[in-house]
Amino acid sequence: MTYGLGIDTGGTFTDAVLLDENKQVVATAKSLTTHFDLAQGIAGALAQLPQAQLQAVNLVCLSTTLTTNSVVEGKGAPVCVLLAGYDERQIKASGLIELLGHDAIVSLVGGHDAAGQALCPLDEAAAKAAIRAQVGRVSAFAISGTFAVRNRAHEMQLRAWVRELCDKPITCGHELASSLGAPRRALTTALNARMIPFVQRMIESVRATLSERGIQAPLMVVKGDGSLVNVQSALQRPVATVLSGPAASVLGACALAGTQNAIMADMGGTTTDIAVVRNGMPALSEDGALIGQWRPMVEAVKIYAIGLGGDSEVRFQGGSGMTIGPRRVLPISLLVHQNPALLAVLERQQNETPHAAQMRFAVRLQSDPTQLDRLADDERMAWDQLAQGPLDVERANINNRPLARAVARLERKGMALYSGFTPSDAAHVMNLCGHWSREGAVLAARIWARQMRHLYGLGKWVSGDEVGPSQQVIDQVIDGIAQKLIEAGLNDAGQMNEANAGKMSTLLTQMALHRRGNPVGQAAPVFQIQFAPGLPLIAVGAPSHSYYPTVAREMGLNLISPPNADVANAVGAVLGQVVQRVHLLVTQPSRGIFRLFGVNGPQDYTALPEAFEAARQACAEMARTQAVEAGGDERQLKLDWIHDENSVSNDIDGDVFFEARVGAVATARPRRSTD
Numbered sequence: 001m002t003y004g005l006g007i008d009t010g011g012t013f014t015d016a017v018l019l020d021e022n023k024q025v026v027a028t029a030k031s032l033t034t035h036f037d038l039a040q041g042i043a044g045a046l047a048q049l050p051q052a053q054l055q056a057v058n059l060v061c062l063s064t065t066l067t068t069n070s071v072v073e074g075k076g077a078p079v080c081v082l083l084a085g086y087d088e089r090q091i092k093a094s095g096l097i098e099l100l101g102h103d104a105i106v107s108l109v110g111g112h113d114a115a116g117q118a119l120c121p122l123d124e125a126a127a128k129a130a131i132r133a134q135v136g137r138v139s140a141f142a143i144s145g146t147f148a149v150r151n152r153a154h155e156m157q158l159r160a161w162v163r164e165l166c167d168k169p170i171t172c173g174h175e176l177a178s179s180l181g182a183p184r185r186a187l188t189t190a191l192n193a194r195m196i197p198f199v200q201r202m203i204e205s206v207r208a209t210l211s212e213r214g215i216q217a218p219l220m221v222v223k224g225d226g227s228l229v230n231v232q233s234a235l236q237r238p239v240a241t242v243l244s245g246p247a248a249s250v251l252g253a254c255a256l257a258g259t260q261n262a263i264m265a266d267m268g269g270t271t272t273d274i275a276v277v278r279n280g281m282p283a284l285s286e287d288g289a290l291i292g293q294w295r296p297m298v299e300a301v302k303i304y305a306i307g308l309g310g311d312s313e314v315r316f317q318g319g320s321g322m323t324i325g326p327r328r329v330l331p332i333s334l335l336v337h338q339n340p341a342l343l344a345v346l347e348r349q350q351n352e353t354p355h356a357a358q359m360r361f362a363v364r365l366q367s368d369p370t371q372l373d374r375l376a377d378d379e380r381m382a383w384d385q386l387a388q389g390p391l392d393v394e395r396a397n398i399n400n401r402p403l404a405r406a407v408a409r410l411e412r413k414g415m416a417l418y419s420g421f422t423p424s425d426a427a428h429v430m431n432l433c434g435h436w437s438r439e440g441a442v443l444a445a446r447i448w449a450r451q452m453r454h455l456y457g458l459g460k461w462v463s464g465d466e467v468g469p470s471q472q473v474i475d476q477v478i479d480g481i482a483q484k485l486i487e488a489g490l491n492d493a494g495q496m497n498e499a500n501a502g503k504m505s506t507l508l509t510q511m512a513l514h515r516r517g518n519p520v521g522q523a524a525p526v527f528q529i530q531f532a533p534g535l536p537l538i539a540v541g542a543p544s545h546s547y548y549p550t551v552a553r554e555m556g557l558n559l560i561s562p563p564n565a566d567v568a569n570a571v572g573a574v575l576g577q578v579v580q581r582v583h584l585l586v587t588q589p590s591r592g593i594f595r596l597f598g599v600n601g602p603q604d605y606t607a608l609p610e611a612f613e614a615a616r617q618a619c620a621e622m623a624r625t626q627a628v629e630a631g632g633d634e635r636q637l638k639l640d641w642i643h644d645e646n647s648v649s650n651d652i653d654g655d656v657f658f659e660a661r662v663g664a665v666a667t668a669r670p671r672r673s674t675d
Helices: 038-046 066-073 088-094 096-100 124-135 153-165 182-212 231-236 244-257 332-338 340-349 369-373 377-386 393-399 401-412 423-429 438-456 467-492 498-512 544-555 565-574 608-629
Strands: 003-009 013-019 025-032 057-064 079-084 105-108 140-145 170-172 219-222 228-230 262-267 272-278 304-306 312-317 321-328 361-364 416-420 537-540 578-590 593-598 601-605 638-650 654-668
Touching: 003 038, 003 244, 003 565, 013 038, 013 565, 025 038, 025 565, 038 182, 057 182, 057 244, 057 565, 066 182, 079 096, 079 124, 079 153, 079 182, 088 096, 088 182, 096 105, 096 182, 105 124, 124 153, 140 153, 140 182, 153 170, 170 182, 182 219, 182 231, 219 231, 219 244, 228 231, 228 578, 244 262, 244 272, 244 537, 244 565, 262 467, 262 544, 272 467, 304 467, 312 416, 312 423, 312 438, 321 467, 332 340, 332 416, 332 423, 332 438, 340 438, 361 377, 361 401, 377 401, 377 416, 393 401, 401 416, 423 438, 423 467, 423 544, 438 467, 467 498, 467 544, 537 544, 537 565, 544 565, 578 608, 593 608, 601 608, 608 638, 608 654
Parallel strands: 003 057, 057 219, 079 105, 079 140, 140 170, 262 537
Antiparallel strands: 003 013, 013 025, 219 228, 262 272, 272 304, 312 321, 361 416, 578 593, 578 654, 593 601, 638 654
C-alpha cells in the first residue's frame, strides 16, 4: 500500500493528512503554524502521523492560504516594477501606487500597440540605470509592457538586462496572463513577484522536513484553480497559488461530504472563503478572483474571499461601530496558551485605566534577507528584541518609545504580528471551543469591553462582563458569514455584479435571518426569504464548528459537517490533477489577412483555416509541454480544445470574421515516485 500526503500551511494551523490508494483518510494531524520558521509547524504535524505509513508516501501535495492572506492583508516582499509604455493614467488605474508606493515603480519608454508593433525602442541606458538603482532594495523584479500579450519582445529584453545585472527573481506579465488589460496585468505581475520569497521559503521548509524523514516523493503545489504543479512551476508563478487553500478545501469538502452540489464555506484564521459547487467543482472565475480589494489576472475557482476569520481583529471603526477584520492578529487565548506568564499582565491591565495599548503584544513573523538588509538600525534592534519572546507594547510605550515605534513599522511591513481580541477569543469565552486558554480569553474580553466603552463610547456592558461583549462578537461574525453567503448567491445567479450584490445583501441578510425572535404579538411578515433551499451548506475549517451550526439554523440551511472537516484543505490537496490551459488569439486586422499572436510575435496568414490550424498546433504543443514540465504523467495526458469565435453573417457582407480565441487544455495525473 502506498499513500498520498497532503499538507496545508494556513495562517494559524498547519494540517497534514495521509490518504490511501482508495483516497480514504488514514490519519490526520494539526499543528500551529510557526511563521518565523515554517519547518517547525510542518514537522510538528508530520510527527503526529504514523511513521510507518509516512515511509510509504509516493506523492506529497501542498496547499496554502499564506499567499491568499498576503494579498488580503497587503503584505509581501519588497519589489521593483519595470513598466514599459505605460502612461500615468494606466499606472494610477493599476493600483500599484497603493500596493507598493511610488518608489517601487519605474516607468520606461517602450511597449507595443494592439497590432503588436513597437511604440518606440527601449532605452537600454535608462533601463539599466533604473535596475542598478533598485537591485539592493528589492527581493524581486516585476516586468510589464503594454500589449505584451501581443508581442512580448520588450518584456523579454528587460528580463535579459535584469539577469545581466543581478540574480534576483523576475516575473514577466506575459507569463501570467494572456488577456488584455495592462493595468491589471501589471498588478498581477507585482503581486507575483512579491510572493516569490515567501513561497520559496515555504517550499524549502517542506522539502527540509520531508528530507529529515527520508520521504523522497515528488512535491506538488495546489494552484488557485484546484490543479497541481510541481515546485519549479510554483516558484515561477506563485501568484497562481493565490486561493490555493480555498481551492483545495473545495475538493476536500466535496469528497469528505460525499456530495457534488453544495455551498462550501471554509473558515480559517484570516479569511472566510465561499464557493458554489455543482457537479463536484466550482466554476472558474472568468474575470479573475476577487481577493480582498484586489483582482489579479489568475485562473482560479470562483471564490468569495473576505477578511473574516477566527484570528481577525475585533476593533472600533468610526461610523460603523464595531468591525471585524480584515487585519489578522494573534488571539490572546493562543498567546497565553503559549506564554502563561502573560496572564499576570492581563490581570493587572483589567483594573487599569483603559487605553489602546492594553493586551497588545508583538511577536516575530517571517522575513526575507532583503527585508532584513533594508531595516533601519532601530528596526533591526527591535527585530532582535522580538527574538526573545512577546514584547509588551504598553510597557514599551512607557519605557522605550523608539522601540515601540520601530516595532510598529515592522508590523506594517508584515514582519511582526500584534495580539488582540478576536472571534477565537470570544468563542473560548462562550465555550464554543477550548483548545487554547479560556482564562486568557476572559481577561481579553473584559479589557476589550472597557476599551470600547471608555475610549469610543461603544457598548453598554457592565464592568467585568465577558459574556455580553463576546456574544456580540459571535453575532457579528454570524451576520458577516450570512451576508457573504447571500452575496455569493446573488452573484452566482447572474442577476447583479459583485458591487451591487454587496449592497443588496445587507438588506436581504436581515430578511433571511430568523434569529433573536420577533416581539410577542408582532404581526407575521408579508414575505420571507429562503436562501438556497436546494443546496446544503458544507462547513469546513478549524473555527467552522463555532459559528456554522447557528448560521445554518438561522438561514434555514441543511448543514453538513463532514468527518475531518478541520483538515479539508489538506485532503483536497492530494485529490488534484495537473491541468495546463493555453490559448492564442487570431484576428483579422484587414480583409483577407488573419493574424496569429504567437509566442514569437504576430504571424500573418491568408487563409483562416490555416491560421486556426497553426494556433491549434502551437497550443497543443505548449499545453502538453507545460503539463509534463509541471509534473504531469505524460502516459495519461488528455487534450481538450478551446474555440471561442467572434464573427457575424449578413446578407451584404456574408460571413465576417473578427477574432477567435483558440486553445488547448492538457490534463494529467501527477507523477508519483513509484511510476
